[in-house]
Structures are given as structure tokens and as C-alpha cells.
Amino acid sequence: MAKAISPCIFCQIARSSNSTPLLHSDDKVVAFKDINPSAFRHYLIIPVEHIPTVNDLQRRNEDYTLVSHMINVGETLLRRDAPQSNQYRFGFHQPPFNSVDHLHLHCFALPFIPRWKQLKYMSLGPLGGFIEAEKLLEKIKPLSPIPP
Ligand code: AMP
Numbered sequence: 001m002a003k004a005i006s007p008c009i010f011c012q013i014a015r016s017s018n019s020t021p022l023l024h025s026d027d028k029v030v031a032f033k034d035i036n037p038s039a040f041r042h043y044l045i046i047p048v049e050h051i052p053t054v055n056d057l058q059r060r061n062e063d064y065t066l067v068s069h070m071i072n073v074g075e076t077l078l079r080r081d082a083p084q085s086n087q088y089r090f091g092f093h094q095p096p097f098n099s100v101d102h103l104h105l106h107c108f109a110l111p112f113i114p115r116w117k118q119l120k121y122m123s124l125g126p127l128g129g130f131i132e133a134e135k136l137l138e139k140i141k142p143l144s145p146i147p148p
């Protein structure tokens, strides 16, 4: 039987079944350049597994470890590729402000280019909008200590 083609563009990228070059891949996450960059460097880190949005993450070890790993990969890539940039930002759009329903961490080496694009990545307080990665980590941090 023919294999079903995933309708999710980021699943296709995670499986290397399209031509997007990967900056990093392991069994949990892949990284690639945003097709429409908003900053000097703008990378996306996604889980290999299809997790739709931040609303699907829970306060549990598995999700906390995954998001921590996504941030670590993003930091490592930006430090390597934009060592001269003295400001990095990491975060997620919360629904309905996301445009792709496969979890993705935005990783920026600033400045935003053009400057107005920073408006796309602002917290909208109680309305949601963009959430900084560290703030999301706090929200999903397990209440019991993570085993070593
Ligand atoms: P968001 O609006 O937070 O859901 O971000 C989705 C991001 O994915 C946008 O910054 C898009 O430019 C980016 N994007 C969409 N399709 C692709 C693709 N095929 N390859 C790389 N980046 C993409």
C-alpha cells in the first residue's frame, strides 16, 4: 500500500522528505532556517513527533525535557552562527497566533530585520501572543524533581 503523505509541512521537514536543509537533527528534534526570517538569524526548532501547539504540552518530565532540549539546540546553533550578536530570543506563538500547527521554537539572533517585525513576537498579556521559552518552561516544570 502507498505510504500516506503527511499534510503537515513540518512533519515532512522532520522526516527529511522535502528539500529543506537541516542545521541539526537527532532522535527528538530538528532545526532549520525560517523560510521568511524576521531577524539577523532566525531558526526554528521542532520536535520530530507531531505535537500541534504549546497547548498540548503538560507539566510533566517528558515535555519539560523536550522543550529544554529545543532551547539548548537553538542556543548552541545561534552561538555558533551569530557569536557577534549580543542578544538572542527564544519563544513560541500561542494559538490562535501561530500559523503552523506543529510545535516550533523561534530562535532569534537580533536585531529584528526590519525592525517592525519585533511586533510579531510580543506578549499580548492575557490574550496570549508570543511566550518566551523560559516562561513556558516555568509553566510546564514538573512539581516533583526531575530524575537524573
Ligand atoms: P508561527 O507564525 O509562529 O506559526 O511561525 C511559523 C513560521 O514558520 C513562520 O515564521 C514561517 O516563516 C515559517 N515557515 C513556514 N513554512 C516554512 C517552511 N517550509 N520552511 C521554513 N520555515 C517555514
Ligand code: ZN
Pocket: 008, 009, 010, 011, 012, 049, 050, 051, 101, 102
Ligand atoms: Zn507535523
